[in-house]
Amino acid sequence: MIRNSLVPAQLTQLPWMVILTVMGITGFGLLVLYSAAGGSLEPWALGQGVRFCLFLGGAVVLSRLREEQIKKAVIPAYVILLVALVFTELLGAVAGGGQRWLNLGIIRLQPSELMKPVIVLTLARFYDMLPAGEIRRWNAIWPALGLIGLPAALILVQPDLGTATMVLAGGAVTMFLAGLPLRLFIGGGLSVIPVGIGAWSMMHEYQRNRVLIFLDPESDPLGKGYHISQSKIAIGSGGLFGKGFLNGTQSHLDYLPEGHTDFVFATMAEEWGLAGGVILIAAFLFVVWWGLGVALRAETRFARLTAAGLSTTIFFYVAVNLMMVMGLAPVVGIPLPLVSYGGSAVMTVLIILGLLMAIDRGQRGSRSHFG
Incomplete structure (x- = not known):
C-alpha cells in the first residue's frame, strides 16, 4: 500500500509539459520518416519509435537520481568514454567514411555522441570543486582545456x-558560464585563425570540399554542392503550408540525399512547409527555455552549470543542423535530434532530458524541505 501510494507523487514531480513536447517532436519526426520511406514503417520509423520509448523510460529512471549520485558518476563516465573513443579508433566500425561506432553486439554505440553531455557534466564538476577564488586564475583554465581538448582530438581523427x-562548443559555454574572464574568450576567438589554418591542413579532402561548397554551393550544383542545392530546393518548394503529407517529390524521387538523417528537416519542410518548420522550432525552443529555467532555479554551482550547459547542447544540436540544411553552415553531419533517424542522437537527448529532470526535481525537493 505504501509503495502504491508513492507512485502518483513520483509521477506528479515530472515536467509533463516538457515530456509531452518531446513526445510531440518525436511523433512528428516519425511521420516524416514514415513519409521518407514512401509510406512505410520500415526501415526507419518503427525502429526509431521503439528506441525512443526505451530511452524515454531510461530518462524517467535518470530523473530519480540525486545530485550527489550524478556527481559521483561524472568522472568515471568521462574516463570510460575516453577509453571507448580510443577503442573506437582501434577497433571501431567504419561507415559513411568515418570510424565512429563500437559494435557491442546488441547495440552499435557511438561514444562521441555521449561525450556531448558528459563534457558539460565533467566541466561542471571541475568548477564545482574549484574554490571560488581560483575561478579567474590559470588553474581554472588549463585543466578545463585539457578535459575538452583530449576527447575533441580523438573525435576529430575519426574523422567527425x-x-x-559540438564538444568544443559545449565545453566553451560551460567555461563561460562558470565565470571565466571575458578576455579568455576574446583571445580564443582571435586564435581561431591560426587554429583554423592548422585544422585545414589536417582535414580530409571531403571535409575541405564541404567548407568550399558552403562558401559557393552553386560552383558545383550537380557534384559536391548537390546536397545543399537539393536541400534548398526541397525547403523552398514547400512554401507556406507544404505539398502535403506523403506528397514530397525531392525525397520520394531520391533527389534529396540523406533525407531521413542529416537533411530530414528539408524532407519535413517540403511536405509541411514553413508552418511545420515554425512549429517544430518552437517546440525545441520551449524545451531549451525550460532547461534554462531549471538552471536559473538551481541553488548549487554544479546544478546551474550542468542545466545551462545541457540546455545549450540541445540548442546547438538544432541550430547547427538547421543552418546546415539551409546552406548557412558547412555540412558537418549533425542530426536534428528526435527527428533524424539514428539511435545515438535520440539516446543523447533523452539522457540530457533525464538529467535536467533530476536536477529540477532535486532543487524543488530542496526548496520544499527547507521552505
Whole structure:
C-alpha cells in the first residue's frame, strides 16, 4: 500500500509539459520518416519509435537520481568514454567514411555522441570543486582545456568534425558560464585563425570540399554542392503550408540525399512547409527555455552549470543542423535530434532530458524541505 501510494507523487514531480513536447517532436519526426520511406514503417520509423520509448523510460529512471549520485558518476563516465573513443579508433566500425561506432553486439554505440553531455557534466564538476577564488586564475583554465581538448582530438581523427565542434562548443559555454574572464574568450576567438589554418591542413579532402561548397554551393550544383542545392530546393518548394503529407517529390524521387538523417528537416519542410518548420522550432525552443529555467532555479554551482550547459547542447544540436540544411553552415553531419533517424542522437537527448529532470526535481525537493 505504501509503495502504491508513492507512485502518483513520483509521477506528479515530472515536467509533463516538457515530456509531452518531446513526445510531440518525436511523433512528428516519425511521420516524416514514415513519409521518407514512401509510406512505410520500415526501415526507419518503427525502429526509431521503439528506441525512443526505451530511452524515454531510461530518462524517467535518470530523473530519480540525486545530485550527489550524478556527481559521483561524472568522472568515471568521462574516463570510460575516453577509453571507448580510443577503442573506437582501434577497433571501431567504419561507415559513411568515418570510424565512429563500437559494435557491442546488441547495440552499435557511438561514444562521441555521449561525450556531448558528459563534457558539460565533467566541466561542471571541475568548477564545482574549484574554490571560488581560483575561478579567474590559470588553474581554472588549463585543466578545463585539457578535459575538452583530449576527447575533441580523438573525435576529430575519426574523422567527425561536427561532433568535435559540438564538444568544443559545449565545453566553451560551460567555461563561460562558470565565470571565466571575458578576455579568455576574446583571445580564443582571435586564435581561431591560426587554429583554423592548422585544422585545414589536417582535414580530409571531403571535409575541405564541404567548407568550399558552403562558401559557393552553386560552383558545383550537380557534384559536391548537390546536397545543399537539393536541400534548398526541397525547403523552398514547400512554401507556406507544404505539398502535403506523403506528397514530397525531392525525397520520394531520391533527389534529396540523406533525407531521413542529416537533411530530414528539408524532407519535413517540403511536405509541411514553413508552418511545420515554425512549429517544430518552437517546440525545441520551449524545451531549451525550460532547461534554462531549471538552471536559473538551481541553488548549487554544479546544478546551474550542468542545466545551462545541457540546455545549450540541445540548442546547438538544432541550430547547427538547421543552418546546415539551409546552406548557412558547412555540412558537418549533425542530426536534428528526435527527428533524424539514428539511435545515438535520440539516446543523447533523452539522457540530457533525464538529467535536467533530476536536477529540477532535486532543487524543488530542496526548496520544499527547507521552505
